[in-house]
Amino acid sequence: MTVKVITVGEDILGANEEKAKANKSRLDGYGILTINIMSSPGAGKTSLIMSTIKSLKEKARMAVIEGDVASSMDADKINEMGIPVVQINTAGGCHLDANMVESALNGLPLEKADLLFIENVGNLICPNAFLLGEDKRVMISSMPEGDDKPYKYPAMFADSDVVLLNKIDLQPHLDFNVDGFKKTVTGLNPDVILFPVSCKTGEGMEAWLDWLESAVKGKKKR
Numbered sequence: 001m002t003v004k005v006i007t008v009g010e011d012i013l014g015a016n017e018e019k020a021k022a023n024k025s026r027l028d029g030y031g032i033l034t035i036n037i038m039s040s041p042g043a044g045k046t047s048l049i050m051s052t053i054k055s056l057k058e059k060a061r062m063a064v065i066e067g068d069v070a071s072s073m074d075a076d077k078i079n080e081m082g083i084p085v086v087q088i089n090t091a092g093g094c095h096l097d098a099n100m101v102e103s104a105l106n107g108l109p110l111e112k113a114d115l116l117f118i119e120n121v122g123n124l125i126c127p128n129a130f131l132l133g134e135d136k137r138v139m140i141s142s143m144p145e146g147d148d149k150p151y152k153y154p155a156m157f158a159d160s161d162v163v164l165l166n167k168i169d170l171q172p173h174l175d176f177n178v179d180g181f182k183k184t185v186t187g188l189n190p191d192v193i194l195f196p197v198s199c200k201t202g203e204g205m206e207a208w209l210d211w212l213e214s215a216v217k218g219k220k221k222r
């Protein structure tokens with residue numbers, strides 16, 4: 001007797017892809033640029049969103065979806081800034097999926113937004129395997145994590161459009177080989193755009209903001 005094999009992973013991913021396409025066309029209909037932000041826990045996703053909101057709030061109407069296993073701590077911070085936000089709690093789930101994002105979209109004033117940030121669950125293993133309906137994927141890798149992360153978690157780097165190397169203000173305290181890191185990341189992903197930044201001091205943020213602003217404008221024109 002042959003053993004029955006159920007390929008659950010593929011089926012789930014297939015269904016997710018369909019839902020992600022529906023989310024994307026819904027967001028396209030509003031001309032919203034959607035950014036899926038991925039990183040390990042604590043690399044600076046919420047800090048990046050908050051610092052970007054401060055810089056762009058006169059130029060773009062923003063909204064945020066926060067993904068965490070538990071708590072609404074990140075969403076509370078965004079809410080205090082007066083930006084529409086929905087928190088998704090995955091109750092143990094280690095990534096967001098398109099179904100969760102669809103529910104969150106129902107709670108946001110999409111007709112009043114130009115730019116949507118989706119903060120994924122902090123995890124370097126699998127968030128890249130789940131499309132959400134985003135236009136661009138932005139991965140944050142922070143200096144204290146070490147310069148070997150692209151070797152250990154290659155798919156996350158390979159599947160991102162932009163990599164932000166965050167916490168560069170800490171470089172004097174760390175043995176982090178910036179050139180080696182850049183070489184490994186571009187080896188995995190030749191088309192990647194890499195910005196070294198500090199969400200704390202603002203260093204390097206201008207290049208990120210310029211890229212983002214022109215992406216928002218490009219989306220509106222379509």
Ligand SMILES: Nc1nc2c(ncn2[C@@H]2O[C@H](COP(=O)(O)OP(=O)(O)OP(=O)(O)O)[C@@H](O)[C@H]2O)c(=O)[nH]1
Pocket residue numbers: 039040041042043044045046047048074121122166167168169170197198199200201
């Ligand atoms: N020194 C320094 N600290 C930073 C920088 N960016 C973020 N941090 C700090 O790093 C810690 C984690 O930042 P968060 O923005 O909460 O990270 P996160 O990726 O959203 O974390 P999770 O949502 O828990 O996955 C906080 O204490 C931030 O103040 C930076 O550029 N430099």
Ligand SMILES: [Mg+2]
Pocket residue numbers: 045046047074119
């Ligand atoms: Mg966060």
